[in-house]
Amino acid sequence: MNAKIKKLLLALSLLTMLVSACGAQNATLDGTTWTLVEFDGKTPLVGHQPTISYQDGRVSGNSSCNTYGGEYTLKGDQIEFGMLMSTAMACAETAAMTQEQEYLAFLSSVDHFERRGDTLLLFNAAGDALVFAAEN
Numbered sequence: 525m526n527a528k529i530k531k532l533l534l535a536l537s538l539l540t541m542l543v544s545a546c547g548a549q550n551a552t553l554d555g556t557t558w559t560l561v562e563f564d565g566k567t568p569l570v571g572h573q574p575t576i577s578y579q580d581g582r583v584s585g586n587s588s589c590n591t592y593g594g595e596y597t598l599k600g601d602q603i604e605f606g607m608l609m610s611t612a613m614a615c616a617e618t619a620a621m622t623q624e625q626e627y628l629a630f631l632s633s634v635d636h637f638e639r640r641g642d643t644l645l646l647f648n649a650a651g652d653a654l655v656f657a658a659e660n
Contacts, residue, residue, distance in 0.1 A: 553578040553598070553637075557585075558644050558656035563627065572620040574627045576656065583608070588624035589615035603637045603646070630654060 560574040568574060576585040584593035587610060594608035615621040633648040642658040
């Protein structure tokens with residue numbers, strides 16, 4: 525086999541492994557519940573930490589005072605949330621209600637993610653991130 529063909533086969537093999545690794549990263553979102561640990565450089569309010577869970581193209585969680593859910597799509601490290609539906613209970617604390625509104629607004633702007641072990645980062649186009657820790 526000539527050297528050019530060997531190099532081409534090696535390059536294709538490496539590309540296949542890289543693509544497979546990206547797919548494995550995506551698959552690891554399913555079945556894990558994540559708790560928000562940092563938002564806009566701040567720690568979420570104690571007792572009102574938002575959560576997010578992924579399962580079979582659906583997302584759900586607690587947004588501080590209410591629960592929410594909807595669909596999401598993945599393509600490599602790109603993630604897009606569809607229209608998220610939420611319950612409409614009022615929070616007793618104004619700060620929790622503000623945090624919830626900001627959290628849900630940020631989710632609608634998320635365009636890519638990164639998983640680092642038990643940490644999940646959701647980024648918007650400006651590079652701002654929500655930082656989550658795995659619960660289970």
